[in-house]
Amino acid sequence: MSERYLYTNRLIKEKSPYLLQHAHNPVDWYAWGSEAFEAAKELDRPIFLSIGYATCHWCHVMEKESFENLEVAQLLNETFISIKIDREELPEIDSLYMEFAQSMMAGAAGWPLNVILTPELRPFFAATYLPPHSSQGLMGLLELIQRIHEVWEGEEKERVLIQSERIVDAFQDAVHVQGIDFPPKELLEESIQLIYKLADPTNGGLRGVPKFPIGYQCTYQMSYSTICKDTRALFLAERTLDMMQRGGIYDHLGGGFSRYSIDEKWLVPHFEKMLYDNALLALAYLNAWQLTKRPFYREVCQEILDYVLRDMTHPEGGFYSAEDADSEGHEGLFYTWTPQEVEKVLGKQDATLFCDFFQITPNGNFEGRSILNTPVRIEEYAIKLGLNEKELESLLTEQKHKLWKAREKRIHPFKDDKILSSWNGLMIHVMAHAGAAFAEPRYIKASQKAAHFIRDHLWKNGHLLRRWREGTASFDAGIDEYAYLIYGVLALFEIGDGGEWLEWALEMSTILSDEFQSEGGAFYQTDGKDPFVILRKSQFSDGAEPSGNSLQCENLLRLYQLTQNPSYREQAEDVLRAVKKYLDNYPPGYTWHLMNLNRYYDRHAPTLVVALNSSQEYMEELRREIFSHYIPHKAVLWRYEDDATTFKYIPNISIQTPVNDKTTLYICREGVCQEPLTDIQEMIETIRKL
Numbered sequence: 001m002s003e004r005y006l007y008t009n010r011l012i013k014e015k016s017p018y019l020l021q022h023a024h025n026p027v028d029w030y031a032w033g034s035e036a037f038e039a040a041k042e043l044d045r046p047i048f049l050s051i052g053y054a055t056c057h058w059c060h061v062m063e064k065e066s067f068e069n070l071e072v073a074q075l076l077n078e079t080f081i082s083i084k085i086d087r088e089e090l091p092e093i094d095s096l097y098m099e100f101a102q103s104m105m106a107g108a109a110g111w112p113l114n115v116i117l118t119p120e121l122r123p124f125f126a127a128t129y130l131p132p133h134s135s136q137g138l139m140g141l142l143e144l145i146q147r148i149h150e151v152w153e154g155e156e157k158e159r160v161l162i163q164s165e166r167i168v169d170a171f172q173d174a175v176h177v178q179g180i181d182f183p184p185k186e187l188l189e190e191s192i193q194l195i196y197k198l199a200d201p202t203n204g205g206l207r208g209v210p211k212f213p214i215g216y217q218c219t220y221q222m223s224y225s226t227i228c229k230d231t232r233a234l235f236l237a238e239r240t241l242d243m244m245q246r247g248g249i250y251d252h253l254g255g256g257f258s259r260y261s262i263d264e265k266w267l268v269p270h271f272e273k274m275l276y277d278n279a280l281l282a283l284a285y286l287n288a289w290q291l292t293k294r295p296f297y298r299e300v301c302q303e304i305l306d307y308v309l310r311d312m313t314h315p316e317g318g319f320y321s322a323e324d325a326d327s328e329g330h331e332g333l334f335y336t337w338t339p340q341e342v343e344k345v346l347g348k349q350d351a352t353l354f355c356d357f358f359q360i361t362p363n364g365n366f367e368g369r370s371i372l373n374t375p376v377r378i379e380e381y382a383i384k385l386g387l388n389e390k391e392l393e394s395l396l397t398e399q400k401h402k403l404w405k406a407r408e409k410r411i412h413p414f415k416d417d418k419i420l421s422s423w424n425g426l427m428i429h430v431m432a433h434a435g436a437a438f439a440e441p442r443y444i445k446a447s448q449k450a451a452h453f454i455r456d457h458l459w460k461n462g463h464l465l466r467r468w469r470e471g472t473a474s475f476d477a478g479i480d481e482y483a484y485l486i487y488g489v490l491a492l493f494e495i496g497d498g499g500e501w502l503e504w505a506l507e508m509s510t511i512l513s514d515e516f517q518s519e520g521g522a523f524y525q526t527d528g529k530d531p532f533v534i535l536r537k538s539q540f541s542d543g544a545e546p547s548g549n550s551l552q553c554e555n556l557l558r559l560y561q562l563t564q565n566p567s568y569r570e571q572a573e574d575v576l577r578a579v580k581k582y583l584d585n586y587p588p589g590y591t592w593h594l595m596n597l598n599r600y601y602d603r604h605a606p607t608l609v610v611a612l613n614s615s616q617e618y619m620e621e622l623r624r625e626i627f628s629h630y631i632p633h634k635a636v637l638w639r640y641e642d643d644a645t646t647f648k649y650i651p652n653i654s655i656q657t658p659v660n661d662k663t664t665l666y667i668c669r670e671g672v673c674q675e676p677l678t679d680i681q682e683m684i685e686t687i688r689k690l
Helices: 017-021 034-043 057-067 070-079 091-104 141-153 157-174 186-198 215-228 231-246 275-292 295-311 339-346 348-358 378-385 389-407 421-438 441-458 479-494 499-515 548-563 566-585 587-600 619-628 644-649 651-655 680-689
Strands: 029-031 047-052 081-086 113-117 123-127 463-469 472-476 607-611 635-639 664-669
Touching (some): 017 081, 029 034, 034 047, 034 081, 047 057, 047 091, 070 141, 091 113, 091 123, 091 157, 123 141, 123 157, 141 157, 186 215, 186 231, 186 587, 215 231, 215 275, 215 587, 231 275, 231 295, 275 421, 295 421, 295 441, 339 348, 339 389, 348 389, 378 389, 421 441, 421 479, 421 619, 441 479, 463 479, 463 499, 479 499, 479 548, 499 548, 499 644, 548 566, 548 587, 548 635, 566 587, 619 680, 644 651, 664 680
Parallel strands (some): 029 081, 047 081, 607 635
Antiparallel strands (some): 047 113, 113 123, 463 472, 607 664
């Protein structure tokens, strides 16, 4: 098959879909590793480091315009050792050079990220998208190569080398892992007031564009509203969740959210879908349903999870990473419609109604085509037309299904089918909780299969690996992989799937504390064993994904609540001390840490111990009750007589026995338990009061 390609480079041996997209460029690409670094030193050439990911629209554009250009490729090959990185395979490298780039660039950094390095891997220039020739204020890659060549071969080289050393030294001096003071409880109130000022009360989310659908911001607002009795936070969370789903950023036919919108109304998305976004958003909608019981939130959560099960799940159980924005060479083509296309599927009369409701017009709202969106709620639309709301909803559901079936016949966007242990942890968590809350076995089974998949394929010699694809697992895990996966398997333990998951979570937490945690401080991104990571840093800020530090801090607080082992609480306190200086400066950028602080100060958080009798009576009923209600900061323990693993790590549970061989509920706070309950109705009423 490779005979039809004019060029094939080293990337053909890689597993990353992103690297394979560049395997037939005329550029003499290397993967990140010793072969490239040795070549750079031997030939005394600078390194052209290009970072992106498989579903990145502008990465595709640059690849076609620049990296397939023979003139560009020839100059790159003569001037540089060129290295291509999949940011999802090497997030610690991406994060490090992204931080360097942000210090060197005037504008915002993003992907594709292109950084020029010395052979010692020190950066001295950075840019994002580069067309082949300079145009419209953008530097061209050809001009950049020529300029770097002049610098490297001329008198400026020594200055550049000194400058690159100083950049790394400055960042080394700025590495922060420890703090002295603990964040006070008052910081939560100050932070939420700032979030209110930054919020968009009309469209939800934060003001400004582009708008990112960051689910955990809503999750924090809901927990803050409940704990601190502030209805404004709940209003903002609901407004955000409502408006996001009504916008074009949501796939109204197939479920799931795109990565971000370029406008303030969530209308025009960047159409790629990421697993981590959809895991965090599904959790936010689940929490909103638990809190408000509005059926709408449950429906959106289920549509997201059903999309993942249908389109993003490996037959053996792992979850795929992403779907592209482009198909047939055009962004959004798969997702957009014309009135004529709708009429062909639904017929003229039904198409008129559908197009009116979903704003499909002859002129379109995106490159002459229309992105489905619903500016008017279905109940308002029913009143406007004088129709029965339930009948209208049923009709539109039927029409959406017909259009979805028609859309399935289109050429689908590219799917990045690599399986990442980190993002799988996020989806395992929400699948488990949603399965328990909705009494939906499909979701519970999917979370179990995914966890087993990760353990079978990515857990080697007592340590975690990052990526699996086509039978091959690679790359040592960093803090994110461990923290996200612990988060996922703890959810399996808490829905009653057995002590094996607690044991694995504890084992991984021990690895983090032994190999990643600074002494008396937060966690580094890496274990420090890779000689090609020139700076070992600690990441605190929460972006599209939560930082490994913030998620592991939550894991530690959960583990303390479950086991009452004070070392977990102490480690969490170390992280909170370290992040304090950032919370003081800009708390919205550290929202998951705010959630942890809220959890830390919640002295009334309940631990529910369900001691099952010999027949495990009422397990399903109690699990549904516990997880279908919004009980912030709860911990859940299931006591099975034959679960020796749980007894091993939580010895106190041995005394919380079934009373008279009846399934018994214990409600405990800070190690003190109320009178045990054995009557099912009394147990249900008590859970609902929580």
